[in-house]
Amino acid sequence: MDDWKDFKRVFLTLATPGSLWMLLFFAIPMAFLFVLSFSSKAVIDGEISTTAYDYMNTFQNYVESAGHNYLVLLWRAIWTSAIATALCLALAYPLAMAVCFAAPRWRPLLLLLLILPFWINLLIRTYAMYSIFRTTGVVNQAFGLVGLGPYEMLNNTYAVIMGLVYVYLPFMVLPLYSTIEKLDRSFLEASLDLGATQAKTFWLVTWPLTLPGVITGIILVYIPCLGTFLTSDILGGPNNWNIGNAIQNQFLESNNWPLGAALSFILMYVTFIALMVRAFLAKRSTGVDA
Amino acid sequence: MSAQLKPGQGPLDYARRPWIIALFALVLLFLYAPIASLIVFSFNVDKSGVWHGFTFMNYVKAWNNEQIFYALSNSITIALISTVFSTILGGMTALTLWRFRFPFKTAYEGFVALPIVVPEICMGIALSMFFNYSGLMAAVRDWVWPFNLINIIFAHIAFSFPFVAVVVRSRLVGFNRQLEEASKDLGATEFQTFINVLIPFMMPALVAGGLLAFTLSLDDFVITLFSSGPGSVTFPVKIYGMVKRGVDMQINAASTVLILVTLSATLIAMKLQAPAKSGH
Numbered sequence A: 001m002d003d004w005k006d007f008k009r010v011f012l013t014l015a016t017p018g019s020l021w022m023l024l025f026f027a028i029p030m031a032f033l034f035v036l037s038f039s040s041k042a043v044i045d046g047e048i049s050t051t052a053y054d055y056m057n058t059f060q061n062y063v064e065s066a067g068h069n070y071l072v073l074l075w076r077a078i079w080t081s082a083i084a085t086a087l088c089l090a091l092a093y094p095l096a097m098a099v100c101f102a103a104p105r106w107r108p109l110l111l112l113l114l115i116l117p118f119w120i121n122l123l124i125r126t127y128a129m130y131s132i133f134r135t136t137g138v139v140n141q142a143f144g145l146v147g148l149g150p151y152e153m154l155n156n157t158y159a160v161i162m163g164l165v166y167v168y169l170p171f172m173v174l175p176l177y178s179t180i181e182k183l184d185r186s187f188l189e190a191s192l193d194l195g196a197t198q199a200k201t202f203w204l205v206t207w208p209l210t211l212p213g214v215i216t217g218i219i220l221v222y223i224p225c226l227g228t229f230l231t232s233d234i235l236g237g238p239n240n241w242n243i244g245n246a247i248q249n250q251f252l253e254s255n256n257w258p259l260g261a262a263l264s265f266i267l268m269y270v271t272f273i274a275l276m277v278r279a280f281l282a283k284r285s286t287g288v289d290a
Numbered sequence B: 001m002s003a004q005l006k007p008g009q010g011p012l013d014y015a016r017r018p019w020i021i022a023l024f025a026l027v028l029l030f031l032y033a034p035i036a037s038l039i040v041f042s043f044n045v046d047k048s049g050v051w052h053g054f055t056f057m058n059y060v061k062a063w064n065n066e067q068i069f070y071a072l073s074n075s076i077t078i079a080l081i082s083t084v085f086s087t088i089l090g091g092m093t094a095l096t097l098w099r100f101r102f103p104f105k106t107a108y109e110g111f112v113a114l115p116i117v118v119p120e121i122c123m124g125i126a127l128s129m130f131f132n133y134s135g136l137m138a139a140v141r142d143w144v145w146p147f148n149l150i151n152i153i154f155a156h157i158a159f160s161f162p163f164v165a166v167v168v169r170s171r172l173v174g175f176n177r178q179l180e181e182a183s184k185d186l187g188a189t190e191f192q193t194f195i196n197v198l199i200p201f202m203m204p205a206l207v208a209g210g211l212l213a214f215t216l217s218l219d220d221f222v223i224t225l226f227s228s229g230p231g232s233v234t235f236p237v238k239i240y241g242m243v244k245r246g247v248d249m250q251i252n253a254a255s256t257v258l259i260l261v262t263l264s265a266t267l268i269a270m271k272l273q274a275p276a277k278s279g280h
Helices: A004-037 A060-065 A068-100 A107-119 A122-133 A138-145 A157-182 A185-193 A198-209 A211-226 A230-236 A243-252 A257-284 B018-041 B057-064 B066-099 B105-117 B120-134 B136-140 B147-172 B177-185 B190-219 B222-227 B235-244 B249-273
Strands: A040-044 A047-054
Touching: A004 A257, A004 B066, A004 B105, A004 B120, A004 B147, A060 A257, A068 A107, A068 A157, A068 A211, A068 A243, A068 A257, A068 B018, A107 A157, A107 B018, A107 B249, A122 A138, A122 A157, A122 A230, A122 B018, A122 B235, A122 B249, A157 A211, A157 A230, A157 B018, A185 A198, A198 A211, A211 A257, A230 A243, A243 A257, A243 B120, A257 B120, B018 B249, B057 B066, B057 B249, B066 B105, B066 B147, B066 B190, B066 B235, B066 B249, B105 B147, B120 B136, B120 B147, B120 B222, B136 B147, B147 B190, B147 B222, B177 B190, B190 B249, B222 B235, B235 B249
Parallel strands: none
Antiparallel strands: A040 A047
16 A cells, blocks of 8 residues: 555545545535534524524524424334344345355355345335235235235335335345355354254354344344335325434425434434444454454 | 255255245245336236236337426436446545555545445435535526536435445455556556556446446435426436326336336346456
């Protein structure tokens, strides 16, 4: 590696465009949002203005965010994401095992089958989910053939969780696959040879060794689930909003931008806490790769 | 001994355990049935969940639906422009991080990776504020196409190029710097070495990163929704509006086309990345 001082011109040429872009279209907007979250709508001539703000004069937005209405939504985001992540893990682990232990020539194809949906537009996938589970959708038509239903399968929390699992499953499969693939099989053979059962081998050997992949997978699924807004909007309906929908609403409908800004920062803090937990766990675990 | 075992009974033969095969099949059904049904029903004559006959009418209608057509061409234009710039910026950022030691490098690395981890909706509204207050949102409204899309393009580059940087950097790790020295020893300038040695080595990662940027841009809904003005609708934003008004087979038809575009881009990217040889 070169020291930047020895090649100042090259360094500056390479580093400037990206840094400038990040500054202009990420750092400054975020800083602005931060300021806005401590601001309130200006009162001009006794009337509340819709466009002007008094900057950095209040904590009111955070107080309001911590109120019952929004805590419920934040809490819903936290637990629905947790259930969705757990389901993804429970499904993805055996699948990733199966891919890794399949005959080598089948592996790429099996893996591709599991992760290909990730490349299809999120909105299209959610819409596909919506159209087969709606009351006149294919699933209810099938129930109708045997004289059942139609059932209302959407607009509830289960639909949101199902949608999240559907959308984010590939995110769990990939890190699990790459860790299990690096697993030294002789450890498993040794454990089985020495008389441990399959269950015991899994619990005492495979699981601890693949923990880094598990942690990465959990983070990759949990974080986007937390901020989700499409899935809960389309599959869950207004009664199943979570924090992402509340933020969107403040900006596009209720027009209370400072409150929306405060809610977004709360969402970001929760995200960063999740990332720090990940970094902490990754440091402690002694699996296949750290 | 293993000869006496039936398939699926070997101690490490997890891939052939019946319950795992059943689970695999069920998950594939869960993953693909909705998409398959979306594609199949794009050829249905009406919008019910029952098959009433085959037609191409939905495709013709979607093609002639000016708004869908306009939104789709906006999406593709934005994706193409954003891809070019994201690849360049991402490649340069990757080179910076790979080649140089500089003060606060770890902090800088974290900073550049932030758009990958920050929730989309937060970045979306931050950009929306920024465009509104800088006057860009209002200013571009009257600009001629495709310049009226410029703030969406700015936003897409901002969240795409960090992904490109990650992809390119992981390839650069395998670069043997003696090749660079050899080139310079043989009289090439810094710039000639860059063009003739480093760029060819980076090429597979640049292509893969570029295609990733292309799909990310084509896919994005949340950030686009917030950074687009009323006149600049992209395909996902348009579809969202239509979905909110109920199921319509034109959505299915247009979605099928988009699925084909993205999946071919993805498969090409995978083909290009597959033979991961370490050098030329």
